Amino acid sequence: xxxxxxxxxxxxxxxxxxxxxxxxxxxxxxxxxxxxxxxxxxxxxxxxxxxxxxxxxxxxxxxxxxxxxxxxxxxxxxxxxxxxxxxxxxxxxxxxxxxxxxxxxxxxxxxxxxxxxxxxxxxxxxxxxxxxxxxxxxxxxxxxxxxxxxxxxxxxxxxxxxxxxxxxxxxxxxxxxxxxxxxxxxxxxxxxxxxxxxxxxxxxxxxxxxxxxxxxxxxxxxxxxxxxxxxxxxxxxxxxxxxxxxxxxxxxxxxxxxxxxxxxxxxxxxxxxxxxxxxxxxxxxxxxxxxxxxxxxxxxxxxxxxxxxxxxxxxxxxxxxxxxxxxxxxxxxxxxxxxxxxxxxxxxxxxxxxxxxxxxxxxxxxxxxxxxxxxxxxxxxxxxxxxxxxxxxxxxxxxxxxxxxxxxxxxxxxxxxxxxxxxxxxxxxxxxxxxxxxxxxxxxxxxxxxxxxxxxxx
Amino acid sequence: xxxxxxxxxxxxxxxxxxxxxxxxxxxxxxxxxxxxxxxxxxxxxxxxxxxxxxxxxxxxxxxxxxxxxxxxxxxxxxxxxxxxxxxxxxxxxxxxxxxxxxxxxxxxxxxxxxxxxxxxxxxxxxxxxxxxxxxxxxxxxxxxxxxxxxxxxxxxxxxxxxxxxxxxxxxxxxxxxxxxxxxxxxxxxxxxxxxxxxxxxxxxxxxxxxxxxxxxxxxxxxxxxxxxxxxxxxxxxxxxxxxxxxxxxxxxxxxxxxxxxx
Numbered sequence: 001x002x003x004x005x006x007x008x009x010x011x012x013x014x015x016x017x018x019x020x021x022x023x024x025x026x027x028x029x030x031x032x033x034x035x036x037x038x039x040x041x042x043x044x045x046x047x048x049x050x051x052x053x054x055x056x057x058x059x060x061x062x063x064x065x066x067x068x069x070x071x072x073x074x075x076x077x078x079x080x081x082x083x084x085x086x087x088x089x090x091x092x093x094x095x096x097x098x099x100x101x102x103x104x105x106x107x108x109x110x111x112x113x114x115x116x117x118x119x120x121x122x123x124x125x126x127x128x129x130x131x132x133x134x135x136x137x138x139x140x141x142x143x144x145x146x147x148x149x150x151x152x153x154x155x156x157x158x159x160x161x162x163x164x165x166x167x168x169x170x171x172x173x174x175x176x177x178x179x180x181x182x183x184x185x186x187x188x189x190x191x192x193x194x195x196x197x198x199x200x201x202x203x204x205x206x207x208x209x210x211x212x213x214x215x216x217x218x219x220x221x222x223x224x225x226x227x228x229x230x231x232x233x234x235x236x237x238x239x240x241x242x243x244x245x246x247x248x249x250x251x252x253x254x255x256x257x258x259x260x261x262x263x264x265x266x267x268x269x270x271x272x273x274x275x276x277x278x279x280x281x282x283x284x285x286x287x288x289x290x291x292x293x294x295x296x297x298x299x300x301x302x303x304x305x306x307x308x309x310x311x312x313x314x315x316x317x318x319x320x321x322x323x324x325x326x327x328x329x330x331x332x333x334x335x336x337x338x339x340x341x342x343x344x345x346x347x348x349x350x351x352x353x354x355x356x357x358x359x360x361x362x363x364x365x366x367x368x369x370x371x372x373x374x375x376x377x378x379x380x381x382x383x384x385x386x387x388x389x390x391x392x393x394x395x396x397x398x399x400x401x402x403x404x405x406x407x408x409x410x411x412x413x414x415x416x417x418x419x420x421x422x423x424x425x426x427x428x429x430x431x432x433x434x435x436x437x438x439x440x441x442x443x444x445x446x447x448x449x450x451x452x453x454x455x456x457x458x
Numbered sequence: 459x460x461x462x463x464x465x466x467x468x469x470x471x472x473x474x475x476x477x478x479x480x481x482x483x484x485x486x487x488x489x490x491x492x493x494x495x496x497x498x499x500x501x502x503x504x505x506x507x508x509x510x511x512x513x514x515x516x517x518x519x520x521x522x523x524x525x526x527x528x529x530x531x532x533x534x535x536x537x538x539x540x541x542x543x544x545x546x547x548x549x550x551x552x553x554x555x556x557x558x559x560x561x562x563x564x565x566x567x568x569x570x571x572x573x574x575x576x577x578x579x580x581x582x583x584x585x586x587x588x589x590x591x592x593x594x595x596x597x598x599x600x601x602x603x604x605x606x607x608x609x610x611x612x613x614x615x616x617x618x619x620x621x622x623x624x625x626x627x628x629x630x631x632x633x634x635x636x637x638x639x640x641x642x643x644x645x646x647x648x649x650x651x652x653x654x655x656x657x658x659x660x661x662x663x664x665x666x667x668x669x670x671x672x673x674x675x676x677x678x679x680x681x682x683x684x685x686x687x688x689x690x691x692x693x694x695x696x697x698x699x700x701x702x703x704x705x706x707x708x709x710x711x712x713x714x715x716x717x718x719x720x
Contacts, residue, residue, distance in 0.1 A: 018679060018684060021679060022679060022684070025672050026676065028672055029669050029672040029676075032668060033669060035665060036662045036709075067660045189655070219577040223577060224579065225580070226580050226583070227580060246583075247581055247583065247653060248583055248584040250652065250655065257655055259653070260580075385655050387656065389651075389656070389657075392651060392657060395647065396648070399644045402639065403636070403644060406636040410635075
């Protein structure tokens with residue numbers, strides 16, 4: 001039993017020690033640095049390529065998802081525990097100091113202070129005390145006094161809330177951590193890729209979202225000014241709310257927020273416009289509108305028809321010269337055109353919207369046709385992120401408390417002036433001392449001002 | 459007058475100011491320091507005008523690319539120095555702070571930095587741009603003054619001078635830390651939540667802000683609770699500033715992430 005109590009005491013001491021907090025701050029900082037050096041949450045292949053044999057170890061130590069690893073969370077948990085214990089053990093003496101301060105101070109202890117004063121006046125105790133009290137009150141000090149026989153004690157304080165600054169900060173941080181835990185456990189996030197007119201259910205909610213219109217606005221220089229998704233909230237088959245979602249202006253409805261996060265093209269079935277020309281006949285121009293797979297008769301007498309077998313939005317030649325798309329953005333749109341005559345393939349090849357002069361048509365049989373990919377149209381979809389984060393409100397409360405605490409701790413310094421007054425033979429001696437945890441210089445000048453005023457007055 | 463002319467005048471004023479401060483170090487004549495300070499303040503005024511003109515011309519906050527943000531950071535550093543100098547009279551760090559400022563301005567003026575004001579990408583179209591960036595950079599500017607003061611502490615020999623640098627350094631952290639917490643972390647989280655729907659995504663820039671915050675939290679706890687002062691405090695303040703510098707600069711060029719604006 002005794003051993004247990006001893007262990008318990010040692011543990012308590014360890015948790016209450018500021019040393020633990022310092023060790024944890026250092027560990028957290030170093031671990032966090034590590035997480036920015038090792039790319040986080042990538043694919044197994046990427047780690048294997050980057051670190052080779054080491055990758056297995058990194059994954060086992062959870063260094064590849066460091067900020068969500070058991071050990072990082074454990075350090076955070078320990079940190080929280082340390083904050084709680086440290087704050088509580090320091091809180092109760094502070095609380096006592098604020099609520100039930102010790103007024104009857106020995107003159108000796110005041111004389112040991114750095115900021116102090118001593119004077120004698122030819123006046124009774126009550127008068128000298130009243131003068132000093134008035135001078136202190138002028139500088140907005142709150143007074144507590146104790147009087148006994150020919151001796152009086154004075155305790156004057158201001159900005160007492162300042163001593164709780166660090167406690168506000170710590171409480172704020174704990175609330176932020178709690179908010180983080182709640183977010184981690186309960187937040188819902190899902191990307192909704194919506195085509196115009198499409199309705200999708202919102203995950204874990206009983207309403208749906210419909211995209212009415214998606215537009216991209218551009219600046220004169222061509223860069224994107226805004227993505228706008230006009231959406232409607234559908235509840236019981238009825239539209240109950242419409243709003244245009246823009247980046248930085250989400251729609252919030254029933255605890256959910258919807259953010260404009262991305263957009264894309266639906267390349268499944270683009271409409272293409274292809275211009276056909278004849279090398280032998282400059283007057284010949286035929287504008288064809290067709291979709292992938294669709295066959296169009298080019299010329300009645302010629303019996304040639306053409307079709308587009310494939311469309312690639314961002315053409316690039318991969319390994320083995322395989323045509324493939326580099327991205328889903330139309331950076332280098334290309335169409336594979338095929339010509340047939342009487343069921344027989346006569347030519348085929350790639351044409352590029354950005355490079356109309358590039359001729360890649362390989363003719364099996366003689367043809368004097370040339371093609372240009374003039375334009376293409378694909379349906380766009382808007383990607384909205386549906387998010388519900390019940391932890392977020394706690395985060396804001398925690399942030400507010402943290403900032404209030406920092407303001408109190410740095411800019412609301414608690415100042416304290418104590419005095420002992422003693423009367424003997426019609427004379428009263430005053431011994432006063434001042435304590436300031438912060439801003440000592442300004443406190444000292446205020447202290448001197450107050451004392452000078454008390455001395456001067458009659 | 460257009461922005462680039464004003465910016466060039468600012469640059470020249472800062473350089474002359476640095477010369478006078480350097481002259482003060484060698485001659486020990488207070489007039490040199492006073493002239494240096496007057497020139498720094500004049501530079502700050504012209505620089506403010508340059509930032510205002512930039513804002514009016516571009517129609518958005520003057521910190522949306524590296525050029526603008528460097529210009530603003532150098533402005534904030536002069537502001538931090540002038541404020542702290544007014545209170546503590548520390549002309550001795552004048553030349554070093556002005557050298558850092560000149561370095562930032564030179565970097566901003568270098569041909570590597572595209573200077574033309576580009577229209578605002580959708581992600582930056584928010585009033586949080588003003589709050590988040592300006593408050594963070596002003597906080598970091600105070601860290602830079604703390605950094606120089608800490609180096610001065612390490613270099614100083616007499617005890618009373620060491621004491622002064624120690625307290626100047628602490629006062630800079632006392633201003634910079636709340637500002638950095640508010641601008642960098644709190645406003646950053648609020649904006650991230652408004653723009654991306656998540657207040658924290660462990661993006662490298664976020665993590666490095668947190669690391670910077672940890673280092674200065676360490677500075678404050680070792681100092682206030684454990685009574686560390688002097689050398690150890692100075693070293694932690696220097697590490698903290700380097701972390702802030704890496705958050706500002708290094709992350710953009712060395713680590714990829716969401717926060718790819720400036």
